[in-house]
Amino acid sequence: MNVADKIVQILEEEGINTVFGIPGEQIMPLYKSLSTSNIEHVLTRHEQAAAHAADGFTRSSGKVGVCIATASPGALNFTMALATAYKDNVPILVLTGDNELQYRGSDHFQTLPQVEIFKNITRASYNPLNGTEAMYVLRAAIYELKTMPKGPIHINLSKDVLLEEDFNDFDLCYLCEDDMSNISRAQELIDSSERPLFILGAGAISQRQNIEMIAEKYQIPVTTTFHAKGIISEYDDLNLGLVGIRATPRAKYAFENADCIMALGIKASERTLPEIPQNLIHVNLNKDVLIGDYPIHGKVEDFLLEIDFKNVSWLDEILKIDNAIEIEGLDDDLAPQSAIKRILEKFPENITASDAGSHTTWTTLLKKSQKPGQLLFSGGLAPMGYGLPAAIGAAKATGEKVIVINGDGDFQMNLQELATLKQNNLDVIIFILNNSEYGIIRQWQEDFYDMEPYQIALQNPDFVKLASSYSIDAVRVDNLEDLEYLLESDLKGPLVVEVVVRSENIPLPKK
Template sequence: MNVAERLVEILEENAITHIFGIPGEQIMPMYKALAGSDIIHVLMRHEQAAAHAADAFTRTSDTIGVCMATAAPGALNMVMATAAAYKDNIPMLILTGDNDLDKRDKNMFQSLPLRDVFANITYENYSPLNGTEAIYALKAALYGLKNNPKGPIHINLSRDVLLSEDFQDFDLCYLCESDMSSLESAQELIMKAEKPLFVLGAGAIPQAENIKMLAEMYKIPVTTTYNARGIIAEDEPINLGLVGIRGTPRARKAIEESDCIIALGSIASERTFPQIDEDRFIHVNINKDVLKGKYQIQGDVEEVIMTLEFKKVDWIDELLAIDNEITVEGVDDEMKPQAAIKRILECFDDNIIVADAGSHTTWTTLLYNAKKPNHFLFPAATAPMGYGLPAGIGASIATGEKIIVINGDGDFQMNLQELATLKENNLDVIVFILNNSEYGIIRQWQEDFYDMDAYQTDLANPDFLKLASSYGIDAVRITTLFDLEYFLEKDLKGPLVVEIKVDKENIPLPE
């Protein structure tokens, strides 16, 4: 048995079911081992798409998403998507191949210092020098991704290391870091507080039921970050809605008036907390590098909330008296993008919605009513174009459910080649392309903030119907709101591409 074969066995032992990738010379030993395994390989058409698919697979399943590519050309294509996962704290595994050890990191064909490249966009980054180190790296990575899920982990594997039969295999002794030194002082703040507030991030999703029970029992209101939307349904009275620069009126008021903010599993970014009052901020996260405020607790959310004590408070009624409705203009105007998106969301309100990066994401965020966690996916913190279609593929493979992708015409073209993957796997994914023949947000910035005419933002788009047809995928074009409403009444099944011709429209900017 060589190292590659043992690595694939370890992946199987850890219940890895799928790998998204593209084969290549240096990673070929892994593919040879994979061909004889029970793991399903999903052949993507671009490595960036493979990493986005693994990202969405992690978000929508109980299993770690894995992507794989060969040396520098393939690995570098994964950088943008890995960075997006890193900024959103998505635990996923990136495996890259490399040249033999004596050629690695030198000025040789397809060699670049990949460990250095991935160093700032992953939480762990291994480059093993022998078989024993490779096996250690994979075991440690998988344990960390499951039990200490800070974000993506990268392992760079030289071809000769993968082919080696010289290795030692042993069980590892694992220890997760924690620091509960602020727990006692945080407890004192909670017991003194008359207006405590939970702010939930993605790291709190596994504890949704426990947090809801605590919130309802002690009448502590809840707000959520983008990535935690739906952890408690947004139509539940205890949930004040989204917090941050696009926060709801109730959430904004709660942040202003709370005397004890308890942030659970959130990175507390500047988009969520433009300013932090350290004296009233309790921050719980498994990743010590993101902790902020006076009361920093590094640890598992479940352990912390089950250790802390809470008291019943009485301030939620004054928050519920605030009108929480966010008015979106133009939702009944023909053919505004927000009008089309409103009807798509109403039709598919129980389905996973995947957005990309663009003006449509803003409209979707404003109009979406989250009922479950991880049912609205988009790359929140980095916002690269090209996420939507491959993420829809990853979510579909993870869940087996119908997935709705909302794209703009610009971002769709960043990874449109994945229509081939969509068709090959016959996935029930419906891709809506809102076509206004421009990079709309860029045009808006040029006009509003730089006092200039639109420059290099108009798009000469292909015929999206013919494009989809060339991949063997059914497609339809819609030009009126009436036709869209009629079309959405049908029993739609993917793979399907729906182009909707919409007007140019400025997004509402945050207050």
């Protein structure tokens, strides 16, 4: 057994049954081992898509997504998607091949300092120099991805290391170095509080049942970040909705009037907390993101076990506020928001993958999630081209129907993954909102730079013919009536629906 064989064996032992990637010369030993394993390999058409698919796999299921690429040309295609996962703290395992160790630091064909390149867009980037080191970092990486999910972990594997047969394996026992020293101070704040509020981030998803029980028992209202939507059903009165720049009226009121804010597993970006409240208890595994006067470096689970809560009575006060978000044009023909509203009404319980651009604003405002992972989008970095490959990953992870809401510009960033979609015959329905422009860029040009639209017009292909060339069913609608008629059908993917829409500005956040 060589190192490549052992890596695949460990992946199988850890319950990893799906990986995404493209084979190549330097990673070939690993692919030889995969070819005789029980792990399903999903062949994407671009490495960026493989990493986005691993990202969508993880976000939709909570399981560890894995992506694989060969040396420099393949590995460097990961960078956009890894940066996306890094910004959103998505735990995926990234395996790249490399030339033999003797060529490290040289100008040899396809040799670049991959670890140095990746270290700024991953939580850790390892470069094992022998088989024993490879075993150690692999087991450490999988442990951290499962127990301390803070982002992607990269392991760079030289071809000669993969072929090594003389190595030792490890039985790791890791301890998380927590700092719970502020628990007593946090307890004092909670004890004195009459208006407590939970802000829940993706780091709290694993504790959703405990949090729901506590919130229900003590009537503590909940708000969420984008990536924790549905941690408590958004149809439940306890869930006030999004906090931050896209806050619902109830969430905004609760945030401004709470006397104790318990932020659990949130990154606390400027999109969530434009200002840092003095009464903030911030719990996170990643000590680098902790803010406020009551920082607690540790697991949300441990915080919930340590803290005593009490009944409060301000939820009825909050519920008196109308929580409807005013969105104009929801019944206008050819308005993107009206199309998105009807798509989401047709598929309320399905995983929805969005992308980057104006359509993402409408989607995040209109989508209600009943559980985590029902809305996938590239929040912190927001690259175009995320939606389709992420949906492929989600469909593979869950076996469910997945909906993609794309702009015409986004879709063309990774449209080659229609081939992956067809090859795997996944139940993914792609709605392309075609306004023949980079709409949000046009809005910035007009509203903030007082300029005429410049280099934003798109001369698009015929999306129906394009999908058909991949042997995927496709249809075009150019009015609301036809869209509503289509949505009455029992739609099944792979399917592409081009929805012709008008140019429309998004509602900008109000301070």
